[in-house]
Every structure is written in C-alpha cells, then in structure tokens.
Amino acid sequence: MPELAEVEYYRKQWDPGIGGEVGRVRLHPAARIFRDCDTKLLERALTGAVLEQSLAHGKQMLFGFSGGAWLGVHLGMTGKLFCEPRPYAPGKHDHLVLELPEHVLVFYDARLFGRVRFDQGPELPEWWQALPPDLLSDAFTQEALQQFLKRRARSPLKAVLLMQERFPGIGNWMADEILWRAALHPSTRAGQLSAREVGKLYATIREVCADAMQVIGTDWGEPPPSWLFTHRWEDGGTCPKTGQPLVRETIGGRTTCYSPARQKLKG
DNA sequence: CCCCATGTTCGACA
DNA sequence: GTGTCGAACATGGG
Incomplete structure (x- = not known):
C-alpha cells in the first residue's frame, strides 16, 4: 500500500508518542521484518528511551530516540503504523509494539515484506544519509x-x-x-x-x-x-x-x- | 480453489 | 561488468 504520501501519513501516526518514554518493547524476534535487525539490542536500547522526532524520505521512515537510538521502518507492501491508547492487546500481525505512558505505538504488517532497522550514534545513520535526493527538493534536477x-x-x-x-x-x-x-x-x-x-x-x-x-x-x-x-x-x-x-x-x-x-x- | 495485491531482492541470462 | 526479467518472499481478500 504505502508510497511516498502514504508513508508520510503513517509517519505522523506515531506523533502522539513524541516526548513519551518507552516503558516496554514487545516484538516477535523471528518475524521477517527483523531480518536485518539485532532485536536484543533494539529492545535494550529503546527501553527507557524517549521518542524525540520522526522523519520520512521516500518509502523510508526514521524515528529518533534519546541517547542516539534510531529506529528505521520500511512498510513493504502491507505495513502500517498506528497509535492506540493504553491498554492495548497486540494482534497477530502487530510485530513491534512500543508501550509509552499513555499510548502504544504499533507496527503492523500482515505480509512481512516490511523491514525494521536499528542504529545507534549521535548522527543520522549512514544508510539514511545515503538516500537519494527527495523528488520535491532542488537536488532532484x-x-x-x-x-x-x-x-x-x-x-x-x-x-x-x-x-x-x-x-x-x-x-x-x-x-x-x-x-x-x-x-x-x-x-x-x-x-x-x-x-x-x-x-x-x-x-x-x-x-x-x-x-x-x-x-x-x-x-x-x-x-x-x-x-x-x-x-x-x-x-x-x-x-x-x-x-x-x-x-x-x-x-x-x-x-x-x-x-x-x-x-x-x-x- | 484460483488469482491478485500501492515492494524489494536475488539469481539466471543476454 | 552491465542491464533486464521473473521468481520468491508470506498472507489475506475477492
């Protein structure tokens, strides 16, 4: 489903969580969306971190957390992000759930073509910096x-x-x-x-x-x-x-x- | 049961 | 090496 504008829409769905501290991370480590991701590290680093910002670029999204933790999300064919009030009981395809004080942030993906990445560091991850120019920017000539x-x-x-x-x-x-x-x-x-x-x-x-x-x-x-x-x-x-x-x-x-x-x- | 799906990647082949 | 094409991935819906 998601192309440029749909991705931008989904990025904003987690906005209510900005400023919130992650109390608990729930995920299915074997899910294909984590094929390039160290889920143990992700869980450890995001627990207690505060969601600070989100970015979208083409079909890629990046969520920045305190302490220099970066969660990259690609929605594949059937992925979506949404935010629910607590408490929330995760469904079968809710493969990544971040529990915040007032909300839960959910990455749902039935077909599992989506992808999660995790990076740490003060700067934007290298793969993000290497993305091609945005089609609406002057750099796309x-x-x-x-x-x-x-x-x-x-x-x-x-x-x-x-x-x-x-x-x-x-x-x-x-x-x-x-x-x-x-x-x-x-x-x-x-x-x-x-x-x-x-x-x-x-x-x-x-x-x-x-x-x-x-x-x-x-x-x-x-x-x-x-x-x-x-x-x-x-x-x-x-x-x-x-x-x-x-x-x-x-x-x-x-x-x-x-x-x-x-x-x-x-x- | 059959066909299709707003995506990406990998291997075969020219 | 370069470029193109189809299959595969996993699941649900019509």
Missing part, C-alpha cells in the same frame, strides 16, 4: 533525470520510475499516474524520450508528488476523480481525460493501468 533515463535506456519507463535509487517514494500507482498525466506510454523505452518529453516527465513527477503529499500525506484524503488513481482498479474504467477505456497489463513486471487513447507507443 532535470539533468539527473535525463542522466538516469540514458543509463536505463532499454528499460520501459514504468520499470524505471519504480527504481528507488533515483525516484524514492514512487510506487505502482504513482508511476501510472505520472505516465498518464505526461501522456507517455508505460512501455516506452527510457532512452527514446525527446528533450521536450524529458522536461514534461520531470515536471509531472514533481506535480504528482506534490499533489499526493497534499491530498494523501496530510490526512489521507480521497483523490479527486480527475486523477487516474480513482479509476485504475475499476472494471471497465474510463480515462477522465479522453473518455476512452483504460486498460491493465503487466509492464515492467507490475500491473499497469493506462489510457491507450492518450498514451501512444512510438515507432
């Missing part, structure tokens, strides 16, 4: 986009947009939304774009990120019917721009929704 498309020249645009090393936060629905708004066929090879099309793609990436953050990232509002988003899973869905049928097919290994009347394949 049209030049960088151009270079990346060139390097992935033979891959379909759909597959390229899903590469987190350059497009942190973009997932399946955002990639489809971007290509639809930019009127580019998802199967177009990345190296085939004209300079004009690269410019259009760049502007559209930023536009969709900004729109998603505003509508979904704030309070998980319902996207308007003018977006592809609201039609992509409807059977017999119709393109809001052309009135023509939408289609779904597998492109770049993922189910892709697009509007053939609007998004034409060149040559």
